[in-house]
Amino acid sequence: MFEATELNIRNDRIQERFRYLFLAMAVVLIVPVLVILSLLVIKGGPVLSWSFLTEFPKNGMTEGGIYPALLGTIFLVLVALLFSVPLGVAAAIYLSEYAKDNWLTRVINLAIINLAGVPSIVHALFGVGAFVIFFGFGTSILSASLTLAIMTLPVVIVATREALQSVPHAFREACWSLGATKWQTIRKVVLPNAVSGILTGVILEVSRTAGETAPIMFTGAVFFVPFLPESVFDQTMALSLHLYTLSTQVTDVPENLPYGVALLLILIVLAMNALSIGFRTYLRNKKKW
């Protein structure tokens, strides 16, 4: 009784084989991450130093630090957030809390999906046409940040909408049944309980924005400016573009220098992601529902 037949044994063996096949595929994922990171650390690690972070580049980029590029990236990201967060959160609130399933909602959802799928170089060309030329902002931080903002808008909207939707419906009902308007319900019940998810989305957006090159290279970021930007109408350097030009346009660059820039860029992104994960874990442990 209950002994395995030939067929059972063969099926078991096949299923084992598939298990290992899938495991191998999953493990393959780790390899590029490890290779990239170790290469960057080995080659770029020695370059990183305090003066690398705080000094201007010298000798046609071949020496010195990357201070203006670092600062420029931070500037670009902050100004982009200034536009994309209020807009994205407001749109997500509309879609999650107010919108009924009608043609307008479907059009908006379609627009978000398409916006998320537009290649970044197309965003760049749009940025040139719209912000640099049509609105006359010129190649400036403002133009570049607006382009970045539009590109990352879908991320903010989707993350915010998910965060809002994860707030239990029972809280909303309880609030309505006490005579609250929709807006009172959103402000007093939904948003306070969704804020952790929204912030997680924003931080992820930051990490994506910081690394983008194409959308900023025509709209506001330049290879070299000898001074720091003073307003949003100035041009600026940026880490991602700096890396691109160092590796492709400049001759006689010490081999380690681009790796140093790349390492710094990836460290910023990883730090942002870690912050986001840590933050989410902290808030998730705090809330009990």
Add this chain to the structure above:
Amino acid sequence: MTDSPMTPGGETRRSNSDVEMAIRTRELNLWYGDFQALYDVDFDVRRGQITALIGPSGCGKSTLLRSINRINERLGYVRTEGTIEVLGKNILDENVSMPQLRKEVGMVFQRPNPFPLSIRDNVLFGYRLHEAKATRRSSVNRRQEDEIVEQALREVLMWDEFKDKLDANSIELSLEAQQKLCIARLLPIKPAVLLMDEPCSALDPEATAAVEELLFRLRGDYTILIVTHNMAQARRVSDESAFMLMGKMVEHSRTDEMFVTPKFKETANYIEGRYG
């Protein structure tokens, strides 16, 4: 809701204070999209009494309950015909304000749903919603709020146990305390009617007994309409019972009568547990 208009029966104006029926529905029909959930429901709920709504799943009792504070309209595809009078005023009229209606008609849900806030903030939540911002935040108001919290928690028999834990997060309380808190949260806005949608179905027998005791306390001061699946509970707590089946009101009489001598065969069969 200051005065009430002429009713379809041609009766004259009645002031709110002396209507005998807290709730009166006439020829109430309700559709969710194409599905008709209520058929010509005529239903009267006596003021200050506990009325139980019973019937098998899907019979429309929750729908009826939820149309009395119009919370089911949030679904968007709900269509209602007929009249629902609360305290003599048809709440389906154009000039009815939702915040004012829901202030008068409180609701307790199946699963306790306190907000993830302190006990104190939960009790004051509704009160603060209906209070103009300018009058808040003064020290006078703080004292007034303290009194409101104490009074509401005393009324639901929670004060003695929780008076030192008013800052505790409500989500961490027992389900019994959570459900009582959900009732307490309604009291500061002084509703006349309390709608309860199976308020004990998530609770153990002991907690159920505690909530039922609370219902007896509130009886008289509030008109209570309670949906329940539990026949024994309907029998224990209610003055009147209404039996619904397939969206229709089958029978409505005094609870002691209905459970001893039901008029209709469907009612008898349901009460005896032959279906449902």
